[in-house]
Amino acid sequence: MNNQQKWVAFSTIVRREIRRFMRIWPQTLVPPVITMALYFVIFGKLIGSRIGEMSDLPYIQFVAPGLIMMSIITNSYANVVSSFFGSKFQRNIEELLVSPTPNWIILTGYVVGGMSRGIGVGLIVTLLSLYFAEFSLHSIPVTIGIVLMTALMFSLAGLINAIFANSFDDISIIPTFVLTPLIYLGGVFYSIDLLGGLWKAISLFNPILYMVNAFRYGMVGITDINIVGSFAMVGLFSALLFTVALFLLEKGSRLRS
Amino acid sequence: MKQFENNALSITALTKVYGKDFEALKGIDLQVAPGDFFALLGPNGAGKSTIIGIICSLVRKSSGSVTIFGKNIDEDFSAAKQFVGVVPQEFNFNQFEKPLDILITQAGYYGIPATVAAGRAEKYLKQLGLWDKRNIASRNLSGGMKRRLMVARALIHEPKLLVLDEPTAGVDIELRRSMWAFLKKINKQGTTIILTTHYLEEAESLCRNVAIIDRGRIIQNTSIRELIKKLNKETFIIDIKDKIDVCPEVVNYPLSMLDASSLEVSVDKNRSINDLFKALNEQGIQVLSMRNKANRLEELFFDLVEKNLVSADGEASDE
Numbered sequence: 174m175n176n177q178q179k180w181v182a183f184s185t186i187v188r189r190e191i192r193r194f195m196r197i198w199p200q201t202l203v204p205p206v207i208t209m210a211l212y213f214v215i216f217g218k219l220i221g222s223r224i225g226e227m228s229d230l231p232y233i234q235f236v237a238p239g240l241i242m243m244s245i246i247t248n249s250y251a252n253v254v255s256s257f258f259g260s261k262f263q264r265n266i267e268e269l270l271v272s273p274t275p276n277w278i279i280l281t282g283y284v285v286g287g288m289s290r291g292i293g294v295g296l297i298v299t300l301l302s303l304y305f306a307e308f309s310l311h312s313i314p315v316t317i318g319i320v321l322m323t324a325l326m327f328s329l330a331g332l333i334n335a336i337f338a339n340s341f342d343d344i345s346i347i348p349t350f351v352l353t354p355l356i357y358l359g360g361v362f363y364s365i366d367l368l369g370g371l372w373k374a375i376s377l378f379n380p381i382l383y384m385v386n387a388f389r390y391g392m393v394g395i396t397d398i399n400i401v402g403s404f405a406m407v408g409l410f411s412a413l414l415f416t417v418a419l420f421l422l423e424k425g426s427r428l429r430s
Numbered sequence: 431m432k433q434f435e436n437n438a439l440s441i442t443a444l445t446k447v448y449g450k451d452f453e454a455l456k457g458i459d460l461q462v463a464p465g466d467f468f469a470l471l472g473p474n475g476a477g478k479s480t481i482i483g484i485i486c487s488l489v490r491k492s493s494g495s496v497t498i499f500g501k502n503i504d505e506d507f508s509a510a511k512q513f514v515g516v517v518p519q520e521f522n523f524n525q526f527e528k529p530l531d532i533l534i535t536q537a538g539y540y541g542i543p544a545t546v547a548a549g550r551a552e553k554y555l556k557q558l559g560l561w562d563k564r565n566i567a568s569r570n571l572s573g574g575m576k577r578r579l580m581v582a583r584a585l586i587h588e589p590k591l592l593v594l595d596e597p598t599a600g601v602d603i604e605l606r607r608s609m610w611a612f613l614k615k616i617n618k619q620g621t622t623i624i625l626t627t628h629y630l631e632e633a634e635s636l637c638r639n640v641a642i643i644d645r646g647r648i649i650q651n652t653s654i655r656e657l658i659k660k661l662n663k664e665t666f667i668i669d670i671k672d673k674i675d676v677c678p679e680v681v682n683y684p685l686s687m688l689d690a691s692s693l694e695v696s697v698d699k700n701r702s703i704n705d706l707f708k709a710l711n712e713q714g715i716q717v718l719s720m721r722n723k724a725n726r727l728e729e730l731f732f733d734l735v736e737k738n739l740v741s742a743d744g745e746a747s748d749e
Contacts, residue, residue, distance in 0.1 A: 174508050174541050175541070177541070178541020178542075181538055181541045181543055182538060182540075182541055184538070185535055185538025185544075186538075186539075192531075196526075259524075260524070263522070263523075263524055263525060264520065264521075264522035265522055265523050265524045267488055267518065268522070268535070268536055268539060268583070269539055270487065270488055271486045271487060271488060271511065271514070271516055272539035272540055273507070273508040273509075273511040273512055273539075273540060273541070274539050274540075429488055429489060430448070430483065430489050430490070
């Protein structure tokens with residue numbers, strides 16, 4: 174395949190992925206918006222007004238960046254894991270596997286599809302948050318950078334999950350038992366300065382903590398941890414996941430017999 | 431079989447071992463000439479789908495080499511894949527997508543821009559009678575339409591080699607005949623076709639050359655014409671006018687009764703059937719009609735597979 178053909182193959186996968194989540198928008202776009210609206214009402218307005226300030230910010234301003242990041246993480250992951258596993262389940266992944274499309278293009282195509290949904294939902298949730306709180310962007314490069322890298326990392330993780338999955342149970346285990354606890358314990362709702370020494374040290378092993386804090390820094394200018402360290406951590410994880418995902422595709426694990 | 435400079439397909443010493451010790455293919459050698467219409471026959475589990483899986487890279491071979499129009503699938507993966515279109519046995523498209531989208535997307539995977547793909551999709555959907563259904567969800571198509579959609583999808587990048595894994599399994603006679611006509615037409619236009627099938631009648635009426643595979647080995651690789659020449663017996667069913675109670679006996683014609691008004695007989699190829707009619711007439715039995723018991727090729731196929739089974743058992747007991 175020449176470069177032009179590779180570009181056509183890549184854009185075909187991305188277009189198909191975007192078409193898929195737009196076609197089923199009541200399942201992909203509406204639920205996260207409703208969930209986040211409830212979070213804003215309950216944690217931001219009702220409970221938040223009683224909490225007062227967190228890290229010198231009104232609680233709704235503190236929690237909003239975390240909630241936006243939460244929707245980006247879950248939607249990037251969910252898009253790739255469900256789309257790729259769905260293709261495996263219906264066996265239409267074979268359409269791609271018999272074609273000359275290189276594995277790295279298959280990988281980047283699915284990942285960009287996942288990022289599109291993650292960022293799209295993130296944007297909708299950001300617009301929604303403006304109804305509940307006022308923001309002024311502290312750092313546009315940090316905000317955009319961390320959003321892109323987070324969406325990338327969780328799209329890659331979703332793809333790896335889908336490659337290994339043999340049943341629909343297998344694609345819900347990681348989000349339920351790993352992703353959700355990591356998000357809830359990743360500083361979305363509280364500053365880790367509230368935690369004691371041991372729990373604070375344990376929290377530092379949670380990659381989501383770095384993403385949420387970097388994003389919060391980009392939006393409102395406060396963070397519990399070093400921003401450069403956050404980018405390094407997310408970059409390192411993304412590189413590792415990209416290598417693993419590409420290796421699995423090249424090897425044909427659970428895809429070719 | 432003749433050797434060609436650039437065979438459409440050239441398979442050498444191909445093996446496939448599933449798990450630790452299940453040998454699905456035991457050293458397959460196969461050549462298919464450009465423009466051929468080639469049948470790959472064999473009972474279930476013989477290794478036909480494994481060969482097809484390896485050709486289109488859904489199955490990883492254990493050893494051996496596969497070359498498609500001179501391009502080795504290990505060394506020139508991308509070029510080799512451009513030459514092949516595959517129609518699998520089972521439906522493997524996204525049932526929620528529309529036929530037109532499925533075709534344009536598939537073309538995209540081969541690097542064909544959507545503008546070019548749209549024209550080709552129209553051409554193949556029209557040829558296969560699916561144009562009216564282009565914008566409905568594929569899950570709403572009938573079984574035969576789904577199968578034709580897979581043929582259109584396999585042709586969208588205009589491959590030189592089309593591989594079909596039991597393309598007419600489970601479809602009605604009318605559709606089977608129309609599919610045959612379509613395949614004959616694209617073969618005439620230059621596309622090399624390899625098909626696996628259980629319908630031996632299909633191989634006999636479509637294909638020029640045939641390989642019979644059993645237990646991972648090719649046990650016969652020749653032209654259909656040569657294969658049919660090897661038939662030395664045919665079995666006929668004879669319907670008689672008056673009912674009989676006892677099976678008549680005729681020398682050299684082993685007769686058996688199917689019921690009171692029909693007989694079965696196995697006749698050597700070089701023996702005249704007239705003598706049988708004469709002998710039956712002398713015994714006061716009048717023949718109303720006569721027909722072949724089974725497809726001729728089918729008989730030979732079972733004969734070959736049975737012989738292979740006996741020799742495989744022999745090898746096993748020697749070990």
